[in-house]
Amino acid sequence: MGEDPNAEPSTTAGMMKAMAKVSDGTNVIGESVKTFSMTEGKNKKGDVYVSAGDMPGALAALKAHVEEARAKAKPGKKQDMWNFKTSPHAEMGKTLDDSFVAFLMWARTGSQDDDDDDVGSEGSINVSKAFRRLESYADWMEDSAEDLASSPLTYNSVKDALGAYCMLATHDSKDRLVWWIDLGMIDVPKVKATPVADSLRCFVWFAHAVMYDKKAQEAGMCFCEAIGQKLGFWAMMTLVPMKLSMKLDRLTIGVLPIKMKLLLLVDPPNWMNILMKVFGVFLSKKMKQRIALAKKGELHLVTEAFGTECIPKGFSECNGTLEGNPGIALYIGV
DSSP states (O other): OOOOTTSOOOSHHHHHHHHHHHSTTOOHHHHHHHHHHTSSOOOOTTOOEEETTOHHHHHHHHHHHHHHHHHHSOTTHHHHGGGOTTOOTTTTTOOHHHHHHHHHHHTEESSTTOOOSSOOSTTEEEHHHHHHHHHHHHHHHHHTHHHHTSSOOOHHHHHHHHHHHTOEEEEOTTSOEEEEEETTTSOHHHHHHSOHHHHHHHHHHHHHHHHTOHHHHHHOEEEEEEOTTTSOHHHHHTSSOHHHHHHHHIIIIIISSSOEEEEEEESOOHHHHHHHHHHHTTSOHHHHHTEEEEOGGGTHHHHHHHOGGGSBTTSTTSOOOBOSOTTTGGGTTO
16 A cells, blocks of 8 residues: 555655645745755955944945846846845835844844854955845845835734734843744734735834844844644645745745854644755755754753743743734734
């Protein structure tokens, strides 16, 4: 007898078949590998560096890169994306310069916060690297223009979707921003009933709140996702369309200008362990070191990673005490 096609995958081969079944025509492995490869970016020969103490100079240099790209681009999307018309900076009380600074902070080299193996001049900002990240961001945002520009991207426009996903943001004991998602708290029926455009808009809004967070710019960001047993493989993989899932992964991991320090998966079911083995073949050594699992009997690892006082109340079974959503509180009501 063959393997039950509706059973949760229990082997690597079964996982590959299952991923193909839920892919909806998306190359899940290929897209995921590309996304994770974008996490840190690269310093390249000939890149332009400016002293980390000269943010105005770095900002001027980045703007010069943007204007040069705009002048060279053909009319249409490749030129329009440099207008950043889909950026919610104004709705969040920020300027386009604030966005640019986030990319420059991400591109610092030679500091204790920098993880690149091929760092450039110590204590500097790789403006060229910041521009390459900014270009990916501008392209992603322009690709989403139809959904993002349909109405102003404000908290009020996304709060219903945010409530369905129950996403939280706090700062840990190391001042890193932690993006929390507890699948046990998600309103599954409401998420499934949420239009794709509304889901995309709420994640984009949340991502920008993270992007403008000063502590996140300085110390980086962590993802902590509690999986548990509420959603099985098929339910989780079909919670949102796979195309949207891959697009949001690209935004949060491959485009957002905040350094990802840790991806911690809490109470992972067996199929998640198999999935991580599949992806592990394609991930860099550095990326593997940033992914950790905290099994049900190892929830102390969450406390050790972030500090009990920094864990949201009710998150998984971690005995967190923090109430509210302090990481994005500044932008609620803006």
